Amino acid sequence: MQDLVRLPAGYRLVEGTPDAVAYCHLRAASGLTPKTEEQGRLALAGTWYMCYVTYTPPDDGNKEQSAEVVGMGRIIGDGGWYFLIADIAVLPEHQRRGLGDAIMTTILSHLRSRASPGAWITLMADPPGRRLYQRHGFTETAPASIGMAIFALMRRALNPGQALGPVMGNIYSRVLDPRSIAAI
Ligand SMILES: CC(C)(COP(=O)(O)OP(=O)(O)OC[C@H]1O[C@@H](n2cnc3c(N)ncnc32)[C@H](O)[C@@H]1OP(=O)(O)O)[C@@H](O)C(=O)NCCC(=O)NCCS
Numbered sequence: 345m346q347d348l349v350r351l352p353a354g355y356r357l358v359e360g361t362p363d364a365v366a367y368c369h370l371r372a373a374s375g376l377t378p379k380t381e382e383q384g385r386l387a388l389a390g391t392w393y394m395c396y397v398t399y400t401p402p403d404d405g406n407k408e409q410s411a412e413v414v415g416m417g418r419i420i421g422d423g424g425w426y427f428l429i430a431d432i433a434v435l436p437e438h439q440r441r442g443l444g445d446a447i448m449t450t451i452l453s454h455l456r457s458r459a460s461p462g463a464w465i466t467l468m469a470d471p472p473g474r475r476l477y478q479r480h481g482f483t484e485t486a487p488a489s490i491g492m493a494i495f496a497l498m499r500r501a502l503n504p505g506q507a508l509g510p511v512m513g514n515i516y517s518r519v520l521d522p523r524s525i526a527a528i
Pocket residue numbers: 374375376432433434435438439440441442443444445446468469470471472473474475476
């Protein structure tokens with residue numbers, strides 16, 4: 345997979361899952377809904393395929409620099425024909441360098457080689473990712489089929505004090521009357 349994409353100096357694409365701490369940090373720092381470490385562990389364990397990008401700063405001569413996880417993307421799938429692309433995220437300070445593109449290229453290449461013909465490959469596209477997904481061939485499914493979610497149940501499942509990311513926060517405030525959440 346390394347040969348498939350070219351990354352700027354210091355970056356490395358790795359196939360597999362990062363640890364739950366890095367996963368949770370990357371989600372929250374890139375503006376996705378924060379998750380607990382326990383949720384992160386379960387999410388990673390249930391992943392069908394994942395890749396992530398590390399960055400190692402240039403050696404400054406004084407100390408050995410360690411690699412940081414700065415980007416990721418994963419596929420949740422049944423291995424047969426249902427696949428959901430999720431957690432496409434790059435830390436803000438590493439965006440616009442082609443990392444998101446490299447992650448999508450790697451993920452789709454894996455699907456091309458491993459998923460059977462007729463596989464149903466979907467994602468929910470938050471605004472920051474839409475151009476990236478379109479560049480990789482994704483199109484809107486509406487009106488033939490529209491994405492639906494049960495926000496009220498999800499809201500109840502949040503841990504006390506757990507914040508919503510900007511996109512989900514926006515959806516909740518637009519879509520839901522708080523009284524309807526309490527009622528479920
Ligand atoms: C969506 C996301 C993953 C894209 O990551 P990224 O690493 O910035 O993606 P890329 O660098 O491949 O592409 C982003 C843009 O930078 C441009 N770009 C790529 N390399 C570049 C470079 N060296 N110099 C300048 N621009 C560059 C691309 O052409 C692209 O431009 P466009 O937006 O006008 O089409 C990132 O914005 C993100 O993490 N957002 C927050 C989390 C999120 O909402 N994720 C989507 C969930 S559905």
